[in-house]
Amino acid sequence: MNMKKKKKGGLLFLMSIVLGGFLGMFVGMFKADAESNGIMLDVKPLIPWLSAISLLLAVIILFLTFNFLKKSRKFHSLYREEMDDDLNETYYVQMYRNLEFGTIAFNIASVAISLSIFLSLNEVVILHTDHQTFSLSFLVFVLSLIAQKSLFKTIAIVRQFDLALFSTPKDVLDYINSYDEGERQANLEQSFRILFQLNQYVLPALYVFLIIISFLTGEIQLLAFLLVGAIHIYINVMQLPMVKRYFK
Structure with missing residues (x-):
């Protein structure tokens, strides 16, 4: 078994080297062709698109967050009221499953919001474009604070654990230990x-x-x-x- 793992690891390492070589050749050929045709590679035009995409992604995932948390609370209520053991087990699993999905969705949305704010700030400061995306990003940031409050409230209901708005690593470790x-x-x-x-x-x-x-x-x-x-x-x-x- 160990020999197989070593061979597999060596094969993956060799494949990565070969792939990297081919990728380097492709990039070199692409750059040479672009320069021969007088094409300048500039990433600045992509910034407005990336900030807008990040903002849209954040909004969509935040709504998913609210949906997961709503389902978690719903199954928690059903779990507390249901007397049938089989249904009770189903509600138990769905309650925690949707809570964890909501937590993951909120974390991803937070990253997308941060990316949107920083990219749109570059638009305003460096590219001197319209600040509309930057303003919308802060509105979505406020929405994320509401989502965070809803998340912590759902955690308190489902897991019977109160997390602070600005939790320390120790707070989160205590939460995991619960x-x-x-x-x-x-x-x-x-x-x-x-x-x-x-x-x-x-x-x-x-x-x-x-x-x-x-x-x-x-x-x-x-x-x-x-x-x-x-x-x-x-x-x-x-x-x-x-x-x-x-x-x-």
């Missing part, structure tokens, strides 16, 4: 997968992406490289407290 054992184990395994994939796949892929963007635009994306590098170092350095805590 889960049952199986749910805590599932969260632990998923957190490990996310951390591993970030460290081994996502962030290295971002380096490659930034190299391609730098090559196409002719400008080194220094700040972006530094930010990705800082995040990459941070997620590794932050594992030191765990080692110190458990291996005294």
